[in-house]
Amino acid sequence: MRHLVCVGIIAGLTLSGTSILACPIKPASTHTIVTGKSHTLAFETTPTPVEVGKTFSVSLKICDENGKAFSGTIKTSATMPRHKHGMNYLPSVEALGDGKFNLDGFLFHMPGHWQFVFDLRDTDKPDRITIKHLLQQ
Amino acid sequence: MKYLTGIFFAALLAFLALPTDGQAEDFSVAERATILSLGPWPPPVIRDLSNRASGNAEAIALGKILFFDRRLSKEDQTSCADCHKPELAFTDGMALNEGYKKITRHTPTVINLRGRTWFGWGGEADNLWAQSIRPLLSRSEMAGSPSRVRRVITTDPSLSCRFKAAFGEDPATLGKYDVLVLVAKALAAWQETLITDKSAFDHFRDALVTGDTRAMNAYPIAAKRGLKIFAGEGRCTFCHLGPDFSNGEFGNIGVPFFIAKGKVDPGRYGGIKILKKSRYNLLGKFNDDKSGKTKVRTRHVLQQHRNWGEFKVPSLRNVALTAPYMHNGSVTTLADVVEFYSDLNEERLHTDGEKILRPLGLSDQGKADLLTFLQTLSAPLSATPMPSSEPSDCTVTKN
Numbered sequence: 424m425r426h427l428v429c430v431g432i433i434a435g436l437t438l439s440g441t442s443i444l445a446c447p448i449k450p451a452s453t454h455t456i457v458t459g460k461s462h463t464l465a466f467e468t469t470p471t472p473v474e475v476g477k478t479f480s481v482s483l484k485i486c487d488e489n490g491k492a493f494s495g496t497i498k499t500s501a502t503m504p505r506h507k508h509g510m511n512y513l514p515s516v517e518a519l520g521d522g523k524f525n526l527d528g529f530l531f532h533m534p535g536h537w538q539f540v541f542d543l544r545d546t547d548k549p550d551r552i553t554i555k556h557l558l559q560q
Numbered sequence: 561m562k563y564l565t566g567i568f569f570a571a572l573l574a575f576l577a578l579p580t581d582g583q584a585e586d587f588s589v590a591e592r593a594t595i596l597s598l599g600p601w602p603p604p605v606i607r608d609l610s611n612r613a614s615g616n617a618e619a620i621a622l623g624k625i626l627f628f629d630r631r632l633s634k635e636d637q638t639s640c641a642d643c644h645k646p647e648l649a650f651t652d653g654m655a656l657n658e659g660y661k662k663i664t665r666h667t668p669t670v671i672n673l674r675g676r677t678w679f680g681w682g683g684e685a686d687n688l689w690a691q692s693i694r695p696l697l698s699r700s701e702m703a704g705s706p707s708r709v710r711r712v713i714t715t716d717p718s719l720s721c722r723f724k725a726a727f728g729e730d731p732a733t734l735g736k737y738d739v740l741v742l743v744a745k746a747l748a749a750w751q752e753t754l755i756t757d758k759s760a761f762d763h764f765r766d767a768l769v770t771g772d773t774r775a776m777n778a779y780p781i782a783a784k785r786g787l788k789i790f791a792g793e794g795r796c797t798f799c800h801l802g803p804d805f806s807n808g809e810f811g812n813i814g815v816p817f818f819i820a821k822g823k824v825d826p827g828r829y830g831g832i833k834i835l836k837k838s839r840y841n842l843l844g845k846f847n848d849d850k851s852g853k854t855k856v857r858t859r860h861v862l863q864q865h866r867n868w869g870e871f872k873v874p875s876l877r878n879v880a881l882t883a884p885y886m887h888n889g890s891v892t893t894l895a896d897v898v899e900f901y902s903d904l905n906e907e908r909l910h911t912d913g914e915k916i917l918r919p920l921g922l923s924d925q926g927k928a929d930l931l932t933f934l935q936t937l938s939a940p941l942s943a944t945p946m947p948s949s950e951p952s953d954c955t956v957t958k959n
Binding site: 478505506508513514515530533560 | 860861866
C-alpha cells in the first residue's frame with residue numbers, strides 16, 4: 424500500500440511537471456510577467472522601448488492557472504485613463520499556438536500614462552489583465 | 561541702518577518678483593528632456609517604401625516640373641503651385657481658397673512632408689502620392705482626370721522623355737490610372753525634398769545637447785520663456801511633439817466645423833471613411849512596398865465617434881509663415897492662435913474627446929513669450945541632399 428502511494432505521488436509530480444512544461448513562463452529581462460485572476464501572461468513589445476507616434480507590436484505568452492497554454496480568444500486595447508481616451512487603432516490578434524499570440528497595430532499617440540488591456544476568454548473563465556505603461560517623450 | 565535694511569529687502573523682493581530670465585538652467589529636468597525630444601533637425605533622409613520614385617533624381621525633376629504645370633487641371637487653369645505658392649511658404653495665404661467650387665478647408669503648406677503618415681486635415685490619404693492625386697481630381701480644385709493627366713504626359717515629348725527616364729516605362733503603353741499614380745509619385749518625390757533648414761530653436765536645442773553656452777545665449781530670452789511654457793505648463797507637447805512638432809494624429813480643440821447651414825465637416829471621421837474606400841491607399845495595388853511595413857497603420861486605424869470634429873495636428877515648423885490657421889483658416893494671426901489656446905472654450909470640446917485640454921490662462925507677457933518662441937521655428941528651405949545622379953536632359957528642340 425505504502426509503495427502504491429509513493430508511485431501515485433511520483434506519477435502526480437510527473438504529470439504536474441509535464442503540464443507546467445507544456446506552458447513555461449520563465450522570468451527574463453525581455454518580458455514582463457503579470458498574473459490575473461486565472462492566467463499568467465508574459466508580455467513584450469517590439470520594438471522596445473515604444474516610441475510616441477510609432478506603431479509597435481506585442482508578443483504574449485499566456486498560461487492558465489493549471490499550467491496549460493491558453494487557447495481562447497483575446498480582445499485588446501490600450502487607454503490613457505487620465506485623458507479618458509484610447510488609441511486611434513484597433514490591434515489585430517494572431518494566435519501562434521502553445522499559448523503564444525502576436526498583437527499588431529498598436530500606436531500610442533501621446534506621451535504619458537497608458538494602460539494595456541487584455542481580455543482573455545476561454546470556456547467559462549473570463550479574465551482581464553491590465554499593464555501600466557509610462558511613455559516618455 | 562534700518563533705512564538700508566529696508567532698501568535691501570525692497571531690492572530682494574523686486575529681484576524675486578522678476579520674471580524668469582529664460583536661461584537654460586531655468587528649465588527643469590523634464591522640460592530639458594522634452595526640449596531635446598523636439599529634435600534633431602533636419603530628419604534623416606529615408607525613402608518612402610510605398611513610392612518607387614522616392615529619392616529618384618529623374619522622378620524628382622519630373623515632379624518639380626509638374627508641380628508648376630497648369631495643364632494637369634481642367635482648362636489648363638491651375639497648377640499645384642497656384643495654391644501652394646513657393647513665395648508664401650507653399651501656402652496661399654488665404655483662409656479658404658476657391659477653385660472650380662468653394663473649398664471648405666484651409667490650404668496647408670507642403671514643406672516638411674517627408675516621413676509623414678497621414679495627409680489632409682481629415683487624414684484622407686495615408687501616403688504623399690495619394691494626397692497628390694486628391695487635388696488633381698477634386699472637382700473643387702484642379703478638376704482634372706486620369707485621362708487628362710495621361711494625355712498631357714504622352715503628348716508632351718519632354719514630359720514623356722522624363723517619365724521614361726524616371727520609371728523606365730513609356731507612358732503611352734500604360735493605362736490612365738497607372739500614369740496618374742506615377743505622376744503623383746513623381747510629385748511626391750519632389751515634395752519630399754522640400755525640407756527646411758535648422759531654425760533658431762534648432763540651434764538652441766543643439767546647443768543644449770553640446771553644452772555650448774554661447775550658442776544658448778544667442779537664443780532670445782523671450783523665446784526661452786515661451787519655450788518653457790510650451791514644454792512645461794502649457795502641455796503643448798502632448799500633441800505638438802517630436803522633431804516635426806506634431807504627433808501626426810488628430811485632435812478636437814473646439815474649432816467650429818460647420819461649413820454651411822446644416823452641413824458639417826466630419827473631420828477625421830469622414831477622413832477614415834474616404835481612406836478606406838480609396839483605391840490609392842497603402843492596402844491597394846499601387847503601394848510599392850513589398851515588405852508590408854507601410855500598411856500597418858491603415859490596416860488597423862479605427863473609426864470612432866470621437867473622430868467627429870477631429871482634425872490633423874499640424875506641424876509647427878514655419879508656423880509663423882503660414883497664416884491663417886486651423887483647418888478652416890478661421891484664426892487670422894499666430895497671436896490669435898496663442899489667444900485661442902489661452903482662452904480655450906471648453907464648452908466647444910467633444911464630450912468624449914481629449915480631457916487634458918484646458919485654457920492656458922496666459923498673462924500678456926506669457927502670450928508674447930509663447931508667440932516669440934513659435935516665431936523661432938521658422939527657417940528657409942535647406943539645400944536638401946539631392947540624389948547623386950543628375951536628371952536626364954529631356955530638352956526638346958524645335959526645328
